[in-house]
Amino acid sequence: MSFYRIYRPQVFEELDNIRVRETLRMLLAKEKKDLPHAYLFSGPRGTGKTTAARLIAKLFQCEKPQKNGEPCGTCDQCKAIAAGRAVDVIEIDAASNTGVDNIRDLREKIILAPSVAKWKIYIIDEVHMLSTGAFNALLKTLEEPPSHAVFILATTDVQKVPITIQSRALHLAFSKPSPEEIIAALTRIVEKETIAIEKDALRLLAVASDGSFRDAVKFLEQVSFHKGNINAGVVSQLLSLSDEQVTNAFLDALAKRNAKEALDIIGKLIADGKDMKTFLVVSLSRLELLLLTSVENKPTDPWNKDSLCDAIRKLSSAYAEMRSSSIVQLPLELAVVEYCNEKDLRFKNYELGIKKEELQKIEKQKSEDDPPSMGLLTLDKLTECWKDFLEALKPYNHSVVGVLRSSRPKAVSGGIVTIEAFYTFHQEKLSEPKTKEMLANAIKKLFGEKVAVEVVLGKK
Ligand SMILES: [Zn+2]
Numbered sequence: 001m002s003f004y005r006i007y008r009p010q011v012f013e014e015l016d017n018i019r020v021r022e023t024l025r026m027l028l029a030k031e032k033k034d035l036p037h038a039y040l041f042s043g044p045r046g047t048g049k050t051t052a053a054r055l056i057a058k059l060f061q062c063e064k065p066q067k068n069g070e071p072c073g074t075c076d077q078c079k080a081i082a083a084g085r086a087v088d089v090i091e092i093d094a095a096s097n098t099g100v101d102n103i104r105d106l107r108e109k110i111i112l113a114p115s116v117a118k119w120k121i122y123i124i125d126e127v128h129m130l131s132t133g134a135f136n137a138l139l140k141t142l143e144e145p146p147s148h149a150v151f152i153l154a155t156t157d158v159q160k161v162p163i164t165i166q167s168r169a170l171h172l173a174f175s176k177p178s179p180e181e182i183i184a185a186l187t188r189i190v191e192k193e194t195i196a197i198e199k200d201a202l203r204l205l206a207v208a209s210d211g212s213f214r215d216a217v218k219f220l221e222q223v224s225f226h227k228g229n230i231n232a233g234v235v236s237q238l239l240s241l242s243d244e245q246v247t248n249a250f251l252d253a254l255a256k257r258n259a260k261e262a263l264d265i266i267g268k269l270i271a272d273g274k275d276m277k278t279f280l281v282v283s284l285s286r287l288e289l290l291l292l293t294s295v296e297n298k299p300t301d302p303w304n305k306d307s308l309c310d311a312i313r314k315l316s317s318a319y320a321e322m323r324s325s326s327i328v329q330l331p332l333e334l335a336v337v338e339y340c341n342e343k344d345l346r347f348k349n350y351e352l353g354i355k356k357e358e359l360q361k362i363e364k365q366k367s368e369d370d371p372p373s374m375g376l377l378t379l380d381k382l383t384e385c386w387k388d389f390l391e392a393l394k395p396y397n398h399s400v401v402g403v404l405r406s407s408r409p410k411a412v413s414g415g416i417v418t419i420e421a422f423y424t425f426h427q428e429k430l431s432e433p434k435t436k437e438m439l440a441n442a443i444k445k446l447f448g449e450k451v452a453v454e455v456v457l458g459k460k
Helices: 018-029 049-061 076-082 100-110 132-143 179-193 199-208 213-224 232-238 244-255 259-271 276-295 305-322 330-341 344-352 356-369 379-384 386-393 398-405 424-431 433-447
Strands: 038-042 089-093 120-125 149-155 170-173 408-413 416-421 452-457
Touching (some): 018 049, 018 170, 049 076, 049 089, 049 120, 049 149, 089 100, 100 132, 179 199, 179 213, 199 213, 199 232, 199 276, 232 276, 244 259, 244 276, 244 330, 259 276, 259 330, 276 305, 305 330, 330 386, 379 386, 379 408, 379 433, 386 398, 398 433, 416 424, 416 433, 424 433, 424 452, 433 452
Parallel strands (some): 038 170, 089 120, 120 149, 416 452
């Protein structure tokens, strides 16, 4: 049996999601007849919805509840529910049984009294997958449920559950567990299985599982076969999170603010089909370790506290943006370019104690000294990256992106990017000084070059 099944929380006390645990524990003190008879658990996969559903089932069915109301875990009902073979606890996966028939079937059978236990409990997983007809049938059942029936509905997409159903159930939203909550869950297993694993390694597992208890426990099980002490290095190797050396090279390039080198590494990882989110998680947890070291005033060359904070902040927001980006690696690439473009000078000068005004003067001078263009950006490159460029602009201005979609880059020369619009009002819109400035800034961010933007009217 897998760790996940063996160590599924068997009593409410063991639920690792703190908010869920505290809410559900309030149910323990109640008389069974006073408990809600319909529950709706929503939240991302792997957050413990099914586990909580089975606990509710035990709460109703346990033959010898403990003094504090917790199910005993040892009676026939508790054991049968834990093993998923209790006859009066019916689990339906709506993702595979979407038809009205199943719910009709449910409506017919639900009238019959439970065969062994006191209650008849229906756990309907992925309830949002039910067809409209099936939802209507379910609603009718919920409106007039037989007194022995309990419904626990679980879903990863609560928006798709009709409000009429939501309002008839006790709704509990399961949020993604924090790394600390996952670490608590893993520690429980580590202690029982006596696995020799270091704290850093547990943390890496927690972070890599991206808020899924199930994935974290699976990862732990995978690395538990390792002979000897398990540290963070062993974890990233065993889970092939990404090549240790590649991560080191990437962070090294970042520390040196060498954008080209860092982008080359990203490009290679993508060509190799590596998962960029995992790569980023590993890089971030490495930076986190460095940050903790720096707080203890130990050497972290070539990083310092400020550069670490800055890099962590930029890479973390890139991670958050990856979810919604149509080009997965783009937020990471942007973060790299942004980070590398920043003048390290600023930090050094702060350390030397130069006053802020003087610093601003230096920065202003530097930006004036910036050559208008280094000639690396070409029309071909801009045309090739036009879609990425539009994507990068989206958060700033949707309507400009719309206009740009029907325009095209025409020329790149002498530090001037010429854009060709095909309607007068498009040309006017893009020629507004604010818009031109925004476009120039976006080009600088994306390609690292300072340019001026011109807009001309072309013929279709
Ligand atoms: Zn029991």
